[in-house]
Amino acid sequence: xxxxxxxxxxxxxxxxxxxxxxxxxxxxxxxxxxxxxxxxxxxxxxxxxxxxxxxxxxxxxxxxxxxxxxxxxxxxxxxxxxxxxxxxxxxxxxxxxxxxxxxxxxxxxxxxxxxxxxxxxxxxxxxxxxxxxxxxxxxxxxxxxxxxxxxxxxxxxxxxxxxxxxxxxxxxxxxxxxxxxxxxxxxxxxxxxxxxxxxxxxxxxxxxxxxxxxxxxxxxxxxxxxxxxxxxxxxxxxxxxxxxxxxxxxxxxxxxxxxxxxxxxxxxxxxxxxxxxxxxxxxxxxxxxxxxxxxxxxxxxxxxxxxxxxxxxxxxxxxxxxxxxxxxxxxxxxxxxxxxxxxxxxxxxxxxxxxxxxxxxxxxxxxxxxxxxxxxxxxxxxxxxxxxxxxxxxxxx
Amino acid sequence: xxxxxxxxxxxxxxxxxxxxxxxxxxxxxxxxxxxxxxxxxxxxxxxxxxxxxxxxxxxxxxxxxxxxxxxxxxxxxxxxxxxxxxxxxxxxxxxxxxxxxxxxxxxxxxxxxxxxxxxxxxxxxxxxxxxxxxxxxxxxxxxxxxxxxxxxxxxxxxxxxxxxxxxxxxxxxxxxxxxxxxxxxxxxxxxxxxxxxxxxxxxxxxxxxxxxxxxxxxxxxxxxxxxxxxxxxxxxxxxxxxxxxxxxxxxxxxxxxxxxxxxxxxxxxxxxxxxxxxxxxxxxxxxxxxxxxxxxxxxxxxxxxxxxxxxxxxxxxxxxxxxxxxxxxxxxxxxxxxxxxxxxxxxxxxxxxxxxxxxxxxxxxxxxxxxxxxxxxxxxxxxxxxxxxxxxxxxxx
Numbered sequence: 001x002x003x004x005x006x007x008x009x010x011x012x013x014x015x016x017x018x019x020x021x022x023x024x025x026x027x028x029x030x031x032x033x034x035x036x037x038x039x040x041x042x043x044x045x046x047x048x049x050x051x052x053x054x055x056x057x058x059x060x061x062x063x064x065x066x067x068x069x070x071x072x073x074x075x076x077x078x079x080x081x082x083x084x085x086x087x088x089x090x091x092x093x094x095x096x097x098x099x100x101x102x103x104x105x106x107x108x109x110x111x112x113x114x115x116x117x118x119x120x121x122x123x124x125x126x127x128x129x130x131x132x133x134x135x136x137x138x139x140x141x142x143x144x145x146x147x148x149x150x151x152x153x154x155x156x157x158x159x160x161x162x163x164x165x166x167x168x169x170x171x172x173x174x175x176x177x178x179x180x181x182x183x184x185x186x187x188x189x190x191x192x193x194x195x196x197x198x199x200x201x202x203x204x205x206x207x208x209x210x211x212x213x214x215x216x217x218x219x220x221x222x223x224x225x226x227x228x229x230x231x232x233x234x235x236x237x238x239x240x241x242x243x244x245x246x247x248x249x250x251x252x253x254x255x256x257x258x259x260x261x262x263x264x265x266x267x268x269x270x271x272x273x274x275x276x277x278x279x280x281x282x283x284x285x286x287x288x289x290x291x292x293x294x295x296x297x298x299x300x301x302x303x304x305x306x307x308x309x310x311x312x313x314x315x316x317x318x319x320x321x322x323x324x325x326x327x328x329x330x331x332x333x334x335x336x337x338x339x340x341x342x343x344x345x346x347x348x349x350x351x352x353x354x355x356x357x358x359x360x361x362x363x364x365x366x367x368x369x370x371x372x373x374x375x376x377x378x379x380x381x382x383x384x385x386x387x388x389x390x391x392x393x394x395x396x397x
Numbered sequence: 398x399x400x401x402x403x404x405x406x407x408x409x410x411x412x413x414x415x416x417x418x419x420x421x422x423x424x425x426x427x428x429x430x431x432x433x434x435x436x437x438x439x440x441x442x443x444x445x446x447x448x449x450x451x452x453x454x455x456x457x458x459x460x461x462x463x464x465x466x467x468x469x470x471x472x473x474x475x476x477x478x479x480x481x482x483x484x485x486x487x488x489x490x491x492x493x494x495x496x497x498x499x500x501x502x503x504x505x506x507x508x509x510x511x512x513x514x515x516x517x518x519x520x521x522x523x524x525x526x527x528x529x530x531x532x533x534x535x536x537x538x539x540x541x542x543x544x545x546x547x548x549x550x551x552x553x554x555x556x557x558x559x560x561x562x563x564x565x566x567x568x569x570x571x572x573x574x575x576x577x578x579x580x581x582x583x584x585x586x587x588x589x590x591x592x593x594x595x596x597x598x599x600x601x602x603x604x605x606x607x608x609x610x611x612x613x614x615x616x617x618x619x620x621x622x623x624x625x626x627x628x629x630x631x632x633x634x635x636x637x638x639x640x641x642x643x644x645x646x647x648x649x650x651x652x653x654x655x656x657x658x659x660x661x662x663x664x665x666x667x668x669x670x671x672x673x674x675x676x677x678x679x680x681x682x683x684x685x686x687x688x689x690x691x692x693x694x695x696x697x698x699x700x701x702x703x704x705x706x707x708x709x710x711x712x713x714x715x716x717x718x719x720x721x722x723x724x725x726x727x728x729x730x731x732x733x734x735x736x737x738x739x740x741x742x743x744x745x746x747x748x749x750x751x752x753x754x755x756x757x758x759x760x761x762x763x764x765x766x767x768x769x770x771x772x773x774x775x776x777x778x779x780x781x782x783x784x785x786x787x788x789x790x791x792x793x794x
Contacts, residue, residue, distance in 0.1 A: 299613060
């Protein structure tokens with residue numbers, strides 16, 4: 001079996017010509033009977049048609065098919081968009097002799113254009129005949145939009161001689177500030193996990209991974225992450241195997257973090273991968289607010305792009321993050337281990353040379369200590385570059 | 398008397414060489430005895446030294462001098478920054494035989510560098526000898542940093558044969574999302590206004606002007622706006638002249654709006670002036686949140702830069718603005734009067750051609766109707782251009 005494969009799961013890819021001709025843009029995942037699938041979705045009030053339908057169709061966590069198209073988000077398309085989405089599910093059901101409400105549809109691409117469901121229907125037989133356990137790598141490419149790299153990760157979990165595998169793929173590089181989920185992520189395992197446990201495991205992993213990244217602060221209308229368990233291995237999670245659950249959760253979270261960070265590293269126009277770590281907060285929410293305010297500041301992001309140790313912009317962002325009664329004289333800031341500011345001002349030991357050296361690497365850790373409590377939060381983000389503008393000013397044309 | 402002059406107020410400008418040699422960067426405003434000055438300041442927790450000192454020194458609203466330097470914000474400078482600020486106030490007091498705590502200091506420029514107070518002290522005599530009622534235009538240039546245009550406005554107010562004048566100048570083009578105040582604004586009038594009334598009038602005007610603009614969502618450490626009334630005209634505002642107060646307030650608010658919009662039009666790299674008008678909200682806070690979320694969305698801003706009617710990005714931003722139980726099917730959106738979206742989807746009447754035409758002008762009105770209440774809010778903002786990045790990635794070098 002190939003490195004990326006999960007027994008009980010087959011993937012098929014086809015070229016539907018949804019936005020461009022001649023590229024894989026349709027992915028069908030077939031899930032063996034008896035598997036369970038959990039899913040989390042965007043909290044954006046404008047939810048795309050496939051988000052509404054997938055959430056409804058997964059009520060029993062017994063999906064048989066996942067259908068993903070790239071090139072068109074089927075969002076902001078009203079009733080015609082819902083009809084197109086339902087029609088694509090019905091087309092799969094007809095081809096596979098199953099029922100439409102066991103299909104979970106996912107769309108990603110431009111917002112506001114009607115989904116060309118006829119093109120999807122025409123390409124579906126090709127996707128069905130292509131179904132294979134070995135197709136993860138092709139599928140990880142087929143779900144891409146402005147991504148420059150496919151995002152595919154695998155973990156093997158072992159406990160007491162029992163093993164299972166977790167494979168996941170994700171896509172996304174713009175409109176990234178997931179809220180309960182990210183762009184699109186599809187994770188599967190051959191572990192046996194009860195449906196009642198699966199959802200909580202997925203949410204725990206997503207909260208520590210996809211929900212901690214932001215590229216531009218824009219939350220998509222189509223965000224979704226799924227976790228499918230086929231139960232085809234001897235690795236069994238049940239109320240009587242708490243150790244197995246713990247080891248699996250840890251591997252799942254690690255895999256989700258890798259996939260989430262892959263999205264940041266492939267962020268539109270990104271030249272830096274930046275971890276913003278806030279400690280000494282009174283609450284996680286407070287730490288998170290400071291980290292996100294710094295991460296979203298266009299002035300901080302342009303300074304990161306310029307590798308400019310313009311730490312004053314970071315202090316200004318911290319200062320407007322809404323932390324009540326913040327004692328700015330207690331705040332300290334370091335970049336890649338170099339102490340930059342303390343006591344609300346530049347550190348005595350700081351030199352411009354040290355600042356320039358600290359900002360030079362592609363990977364940056366901005367550590368902010370609020371010194372008023374014990375809670376922490378970390379956000380992963382990128383800089384703001386000319387290429388971000390180029391990609392987003394020219395994306396539709 | 399020149400068009401821009403207020404009896405009782407003299408301005409002096411000098412070249413202190415704070416950041417660059419050979420440009421006016423120091424402005425002194427002398428306020429006649431018996432005048433009142435109100436001031437509002439940034440809510441950023443990291444408040445620059447001059448903000449702390451100016452607020453303290455204005456406790457009695459009886460300031461005699463306003464001292465403004467550009468090129469250095471004296472923010473994030475800790476105790477040495479406070480000492481430098483106090484020393485600059487003391488230097489004026491010594492030159493003018495007044496007391497230091499009747500000086501209001503203001504600084505704007507790079508954050509985190511110590512204020513070169515010796516250069517200010519050396520240039521102050523030049524500023525004092527330059528004092529003149531006719532110097533507003535030069536002062537409006539001297540307070541600029543990355544601004545490309547001075548911002549200077551005048552209004553004449555008349556009621557029952559009594560007249561007064563309001564003159565104001567402002568500066569700012571980046572790190573703009575004022576919170577109770579904006580970058581720097583200095584307004585003066587020769588009306589007679591009791592100190593107890595002045596503060597409320599300024600706050601009312603600021604709330605409808607400077608607090609409604611945003612360029613990059615970054616709130617400065619140095620924001621401040623002042624309003625000085627010299628009482629040298631026959632226009633008197635008192636509890637027994639409610640009509641005069643109303644007419645004056647209306648003119649003051651209009652002037653403040655002009656100065657605020659001047660800042661947006663001169664926004665760093667701005668190629669568009671965009672009003673985002675949200676109506677049909679349940680509360681002003683809700684309307685404001687939607688307008689700001691749209692205004693800050695990098696994806697909306699890049700689409701504005703490209704004159705791309707990518708309305709899906711606007712809907713996505715509305716959807717993540719945190720409006721509870723938003724019925725997206727009721728939301729409608731128009732740009733410069735062209736109906737783009739309704740019922741949560743593209744309007745039937747919409748054509749791509751109409752969208753492109755609507756987005757072409759430099760001045761755009763994005764009107765969003767949430768259709769769930771009667772409250773409204775308007776935010777003025779800009780697009781996000783290559784030049785914004787260029788200015789902010791290269792500002793410190």
